[in-house]
Amino acid sequence: xxxxxxxxxxxxxxxxxxxxxxxxxxxxxxxxxxxxxxxxxxxxxxxxxxxxxxxxxxxxxxxxxxxxxxxxxxxxxxxxxxxxxxx
Amino acid sequence: xxxxxxxxxxxxxxxxxxxxxxxxxxxxxxxxxxxxxxxxxxxxxxxxxxxxxxxxxxxxxxxxxxxxxxxxxxxxxxxxxxxxxxxxxxxxxxxxxxxxxxxxxxxxxxxxxxxxxxxxxxxxxxxxxxxxxxxxxxxxxxxxxxxxxxxxxxxxxxxxxxxxxxxxxxxxxxxxxxxxxxxxxxxxxxxxxxxxxxxxxxxxxxxxxxxxxxxxxxxxxxxxxxxxxxxxxxxxxxxxxxxxxxxxxxxxxxxxxxxxxxxxxxxxxxxxxxxxxxxxxxxxxxxxxxxxxxxxxxxxxxxxxxxxxxxxxxxxxxxxxxxxxxxxxxxxxxxxxxxxxxxxxxxxxxxxxxxxxxxxxxxxxxxxxxxxxxxxxxxxxxxxxxxxxxxxxxxxxxxxxxxxxxxxxxxxxxxxxxxxxxxxxxxxxxxxxxxxxxxxxxxxxxxxxxxxxxxxxxxxxxxxxxxxxxxxxxxxxxxxxxxxxxxxxxxxxxxxxxxxxxxxxxxxxxxxxxxxxxxxxxxxxxxxxxxxxxxxxxxxxxxxxxxxxxxxxxxxxxxxxxxxxx
Numbered sequence: 278x279x280x281x282x283x284x285x286x287x288x289x290x291x292x293x294x295x296x297x298x299x300x301x302x303x304x305x306x307x308x309x310x311x312x313x314x315x316x317x318x319x320x321x322x323x324x325x326x327x328x329x330x331x332x333x334x335x336x337x338x339x340x341x342x343x344x345x346x347x348x349x350x351x352x353x354x355x356x357x358x359x360x361x362x363x364x
Numbered sequence: 365x366x367x368x369x370x371x372x373x374x375x376x377x378x379x380x381x382x383x384x385x386x387x388x389x390x391x392x393x394x395x396x397x398x399x400x401x402x403x404x405x406x407x408x409x410x411x412x413x414x415x416x417x418x419x420x421x422x423x424x425x426x427x428x429x430x431x432x433x434x435x436x437x438x439x440x441x442x443x444x445x446x447x448x449x450x451x452x453x454x455x456x457x458x459x460x461x462x463x464x465x466x467x468x469x470x471x472x473x474x475x476x477x478x479x480x481x482x483x484x485x486x487x488x489x490x491x492x493x494x495x496x497x498x499x500x501x502x503x504x505x506x507x508x509x510x511x512x513x514x515x516x517x518x519x520x521x522x523x524x525x526x527x528x529x530x531x532x533x534x535x536x537x538x539x540x541x542x543x544x545x546x547x548x549x550x551x552x553x554x555x556x557x558x559x560x561x562x563x564x565x566x567x568x569x570x571x572x573x574x575x576x577x578x579x580x581x582x583x584x585x586x587x588x589x590x591x592x593x594x595x596x597x598x599x600x601x602x603x604x605x606x607x608x609x610x611x612x613x614x615x616x617x618x619x620x621x622x623x624x625x626x627x628x629x630x631x632x633x634x635x636x637x638x639x640x641x642x643x644x645x646x647x648x649x650x651x652x653x654x655x656x657x658x659x660x661x662x663x664x665x666x667x668x669x670x671x672x673x674x675x676x677x678x679x680x681x682x683x684x685x686x687x688x689x690x691x692x693x694x695x696x697x698x699x700x701x702x703x704x705x706x707x708x709x710x711x712x713x714x715x716x717x718x719x720x721x722x723x724x725x726x727x728x729x730x731x732x733x734x735x736x737x738x739x740x741x742x743x744x745x746x747x748x749x750x751x752x753x754x755x756x757x758x759x760x761x762x763x764x765x766x767x768x769x770x771x772x773x774x775x776x777x778x779x780x781x782x783x784x785x786x787x788x789x790x791x792x793x794x795x796x797x798x799x800x801x802x803x804x805x806x807x808x809x810x811x812x813x814x815x816x817x818x819x820x821x822x823x824x825x826x827x828x829x830x831x832x833x834x835x836x837x838x839x840x841x842x843x844x845x846x847x848x849x850x851x852x853x854x855x856x857x858x859x860x861x862x863x864x865x866x867x868x869x870x871x872x873x874x875x876x877x878x879x880x881x882x883x884x885x886x887x888x889x890x891x892x893x894x895x896x897x898x899x900x901x902x903x904x905x906x907x908x909x910x911x912x913x914x915x916x917x918x919x920x921x922x923x924x925x926x927x928x929x930x
Contacts, residue, residue, distance in 0.1 A: 309567040313557075323423065324440040324511075330426075331439050334518030339591035354907070 414558050416565065417572070422550030424513065424534050425578035427527055427541070429587040430799040434518060435527050436541065438534070441514035442496035443489040446507040448476040457506045461487070464498055489532055490514040515541075519587070521629030522594045525645040526585060526621075526744070526797070529632045538643060540581060540797070543745050550578030584620035584799040589613055592907045593623040597881070600900045601627055604864075604886035610647045611900070612780040613908060614878040616869065619784070619793035619806065621742070622877065622908075624648075624777075649746045651773035652882065655893065656710045656831075657847030657865045658736065658769040660818050661782060662719050663703060665730040667814045670721040674703050674817055680713040687761045692716065692768070695831075704821040708830035710846060712768045719767035727763065728755035733809040734792070735782040737774050741794025750774040769849055780880035783844075783867050786822070787875035790815040819843050823872050835866055835898035837906045839916035844868015844879075844901060846893035851885065861885055866897035870905045871917055879904050 335341075346352040398406060427436040444465075451458050451472070458476070462469040465488055472487065479485045488495075490512060499509065515530045517523065528539020536545035553575025557565035593611040601609045613623040630642045644650065666672035683697030694711045706714030719727070732738055737750025752772040753762060765771040777795060785792045790810035822843035825832040831846045847865030850857040867880040881897040881904070890896055 306566045309565075312568070313565055327437055327439040330434050330437055331516050331518055334434050334437075337433075338519060338522075339588060339595075340520070340522065343591075343595065354903075 415556055415569065416559055417554055417556050418565070420553035420555060420573075420575035421513075422552050422575050423577045424515070424530070424550065425548040425580040427544075427548070427581045427583065429583055429585050429590075431587065432582070433587050435523050435583070435585075435587070436515060436517050436530075438513040439516050440511050441490040442493075442499075442509045443512050444487040444491060444496075444499055444507055444509055445484060446476075446487055447483045448479045448485050449483070450506040451476040452480060454506050457504055460502070461499075461504055461507060464502060465491075465495065517632040519590075520631050520633060522591055522625075523585070523587075524629045524632045525626040525643075525647070526583070526590075526624045527632070528645075529635075529643075539645060539744065540583065543743055544581045548578045548581060551576040582799045584615070584618075584622065584797055585624065586622050588911055589908050590623040590625065592911070593625040593904055594627070594629070596900050596903050596907075597625050597627045597883075600881075600883060600896065603889055604883060604891075604896050605888040606883045606896070607885040608646070609884060610650075610776040610880075610882045611904070612647055612776055612878075612880045613904065614780050614784055614795065616784055616787040616875045616878055619795055620799065621795060621797045624797070645744060645746070647776045648742060648744050649748050649775070651748050651751055651775050652863050652884075653770055653773050653849040653852070654736075654779055655769040655847035655849030655863065655865055656712075656715075657779060657845045657867050657893070658772075659707055659710065659715050659767070660786065660822055660845055661731060661734050661736060662715055662722075662727075662767045663707060663821065664734070664786070664810055664814050664818050665727050666718045666722050667817060668811055669723070669726045669730065670718075672703065672718060672721060674821070677702050678706060678711075678714045678717050680706075680711050680717075683713065685713045685716055687716070687764050692764075704824045707821045707845065708824040708827060710825075710831045715767045716764045719763050722763075724758050724763055725755050727766075728752075728758075734785050735778060735809070737772060737778065740775075740777050740781045741796070742777060743797055747777075748775050750778055769847060776880050776882050779865075779867055779882075780878050783869055783878045783880065785810055786815050786819050787869040787878050788815075819869070819872060819875075822868065826868075831892070831894040832866060832868070832898045834894055835868060835901045835905075837870070837902050837920075839920055840870050840905060840909055840914070841872040841917045841920060842868055842870040842902075842905055843872050844898075846898060848891065848893045862891045864891060864893040864896035866893050866901045868901055868905075870909060871914065873917065876912065876914055877905070877908060879908075 424438045426434050426438070428434055455473070458472060459469050462472050467488070475485065487507060491499075496509065499507065513534065515534065517527060526539055528536060528541040530536045530541045534549065536542035536548065541548070552573070553571070554573040555568050556570040556572060558567040558569055559565050593613055597609045597611045600606070609627045611623065611625040612621065614620070615622050624645070624647050626646050628642050630638045663672070667674065677700050679699070680694060680701050681697055681699045684691050684693040686692070692712050694709070694713055698705070698709055698711055701709060701711055701714050703718070705711070706718065731752075737752040739747055739749050750773060752766075762771055781792075781795050788806065789812040790808050791806040792809040793806035820843075822845055823841065824830055825845055826836045826842055827833065832844055835842060835844050844867055847867070849863045849865070850859070851861040851863060852858075853861065862885065864883045864886055865881070867878070869875040869878045879901050881900045883896045883900075886896045
């Protein structure tokens with residue numbers, strides 16, 4: 278009788294373990310899908326970031342600033358004690 | 365009767381068992397056949413349906429200046445591709461596409477015919493966002509687009525020579541892009557994934573090749589100082605109608621390059637506008653005869669090795685001297701000059717007399733030690749070594765010509781590096797373009813006292829009587845030397861073709877920067893180094909030291925006539 282009970286318990290444990298493996302595999306695949314999505318998002322964000330950096334660099338280029346300072350604001354370089362742009 | 369029944373049953377039992385054994389054997393044989401004989405083929409066939417290898421493209425690192433501002437960056441762009449046979453089957457579509465791209469229809473058709481055996485051809489790589497949108501909106505059935513990364517250079521021509529360029533596939537071909545290509549490029553990777561029936565990957569099962577993104581390269585160049593040098597050189601070249609120019613700013617304390625400018629520059633974002641001769645980083649690759657800017661080193665060598673007394677006076681009358689069949693002249697007859705006067709008036713007669721005192725072999729060694737005519741150690745590709753006749757082959761007049769900068773040639777960077785020896789009180793360092801924290805290691809090549817004396821003399825060059833008075837600034841005490849050399853073309857020195865040079869350091873009391881300015885073939889508004897290059901030096905020093913928050917020299921600020929500070 279004891280032996281039969283032991284076998285039943287082992288069968289139940291075996292079944293539970295098998296279900297656990299299946300569940301884990303399923304979870305792993307869900308996480309895999311999520312990871313792939315996040316990696317795609319990461320690439321998109323990197324691309325967007327690089328575009329913003331290019332835009333930032335273009336807006337803040339010295340040649341552009343100088344052009345605006347000289348042509349629109351009428352500033353000029355002063356080489357006295359300090360070199361600076363003055364109105 | 366009973367025996368007969370039992371016998372028949374036994375035979376049936378045996379037959380059934382044999383049949384089952386046979387079936388089991390058949391199944392086993394099939395299993396062995398499937399797993400062993402056809403195993404690899406079937407596994408591959410199975411994997412083909414659910415497994416896929418996906419390439420992982422590594423990002424190319426950015427090139428940034430010392431404050432972290434991007435000078436070269438990879439940004440996404442769209443490339444247009446098609447199956448050549450699709451194009452040839454839909455010539456109306458090809459016609460519309462060629463109109464949209466502004467390409468010749470027949471050129472595209474010929475390209476498609478040439479590649480008709482393949483199922484892929486690029487129609488246009490890395491198109492602008494406007495064209496990409498038009499193509500997507502037009503919904504051509506025959507073309508597709510893919511996203512690639514295009515190398516962009518936000519500062520355009522200002523940094524073109526030092527940053528260099530990468531080709532359309534992201535391989536460096538010039539400048540830092542080439543020198544640090546391995547560091548920037550990284551390594552592409554690959555992953556194996558399992559896909560579902562809709563083609564969505566849901567599990568990474570293997571990583572056959574790990575992707576390693578490229579790393580950034582941080583330069584010692586300062587974006588603002590580079591622009592100061594660029595704009596001042598550009599304006600000077602326009603003012604003097606010169607062919608080209610070079611400018612270098614070095615950080616004396618750390619041995620780093622703060623700015624390295626060539627003009628004319630090229631726009632690395634517009635490959636169609638590039639002219640081959642403008643792509644070279646001439647500051648590093650080209651050599652020229654330095655003219656009088658070499659004189660401080662002749663004086664230093666004489667002070668170190670020939671017991672020259674700085675107060676000694678030299679008879680320089682009648683203002684010229686004959687060397688071989690040539691008459692070497694000063695700008696006028698100064699009659700008598702001390703050593704400082706020889707430098708401040710840039711007397712050729714005086715420097716020849718000083719050079720005569722120095723032993724040939726010692727002078728050759730000293731000039732090499734000071735960094736003239738030898739590689740600066742910079743990490744950029746194609747550095748020219750200087751050109752100087754080996755000492756045992758010096759003729760009777762070579763040393764005299766060499767003393768005022770003829771018969772030998774060096775790069776702008778080597779000239780600036782040599783002045784850094786004077787600024788560093790005799791310590792010579794290799795020059796670096798990388799912004800790592802450790803200063804470049806140095807070694808003593810000149811006596812500290814001699815270096816200080818020569819710098820004091822070079823301050824006299826900026827005096828109202830000196831040839832470099834235009835290099836003076838309102839706020840800082842500076843020191844430097846003019847140079848004007850006739851250009852050698854087809855073995856003949858040209859009478860109306862010059863290289864104008866000014867190289868110096870500032871502030872005199874605690875040098876922070878060395879600046880070298882070289883203007884090639886000025887044709888208007890003067891041609892002497894003191895007229896053409898010295899004013900550029902003055903303006904660059906004023907702006908750069910102010911930008912670096914270096915306090916003005918009190919002697920200058922307190923002097924009558926000095927401008928008002930903000």
